[in-house]
Amino acid sequence: MIADLLLAAAILAVAVASILARRTFTAVALFIAYGLLLSLAWVRLSAIDVALTEAAIGAGLSGVLLLGAVRRLASRAEAPANPPPGAAMTVLIGIACACVAAALGAVILLLPEPAPSLAPQVAANLPTTGLGNPVTGVLMSFRALDTLLESAVVLLAVICVWSLTPDGGWGGAPGAAQPILGDGPLLLLARILPPLGIVVAVHILWVGKDAPGGKFQAAAILAAMWLLPWMAGLVAPPRIAARWLRLTVAVGPVVFIAIGLAGAVTEGAFLAYPPGWAMPLILVIEIVLTASIAVALALLVIGPPVPEP
């Protein structure tokens, strides 16, 4: 209990420090700490799957993305932004935000007893999927449509980010050129970590059917293992016009939809798995989706092509 209190206080302190930080770099560094502390809170809430995702995506990939943006914006003069609100306005905004937080807090305190839960239904139906991890069961079977839509959102995000390519850059290699490093810790890590990281990612994907883990966590680790050598200048990302790249990003959702349609034909419901086939089909979807999401997440962090001036 005391540990929980300390953890909650630390998270709130880091959050406040992050939004009040003077420099964007400080704010992003604090935000990464916030993400890591938040994943500890997820562990305390018995949501290990979410904790893994928060650490990998909320802290890791978001941190890399924001730090990269800070670096690219630092070299230019601060854009003439809107003037910050005055003192009176700031106090008013503070009061309004406190009211929002207080209302949400009141809702938390007034939640019904006993708490409504779908856990018994999940426990009763989990054996039909052959899975042992209830969260994977929900993601891949009971609420598979949400997961399908989400994989489509990631694909759409890649298309949107690419569509921001400036004139003359279309089809080229994505992302800004990375500084060439002579030597240093990043270069060493970028050489040593990827083989280990790939093994860890495959393990997390494989245990995801019975234990915390799964495709999102594995995909985030794989994406990081691609981003690391990219940031160290060891590998150049492929041109976005490359057919294999586009196929890899799209194949996950396409396979998912195809298996869903097959379920509609044979079982009479979209995304229904034939009895006894749930587990192998889910594994196929998970593995293909991991590849697609890993490449898509990395491409999202790398950004659109930047033509040389």
Add this chain to the structure above:
Amino acid sequence: MSATLFGLMGAALVGIGLFGMLVRTQVLLRILSFNLLGGGIFIVFGAVARRGAGAGFGGDPVPQAIILTGIVVAFAATTLAVALVLRLAANQDRS
């Protein structure tokens, strides 16, 4: 008990994130505050999931799975927002 504690913390995070979004003027800090706010909302939902523990699970797996999906979607939206900011900056540099 810890569900209520972290639920209240999530509510406070929503307020903090909203405040940062409204008073900070640098766009990157607004995006960051938006993510802070999102983290608070996920935690509130996670506290609800924790209260639904039962049938041998530490929490209701259905909201947990939806939160997982939400984190990935929020990340996709963040990357798009950052790409927009960088493109705007590049346009201003040219003009």
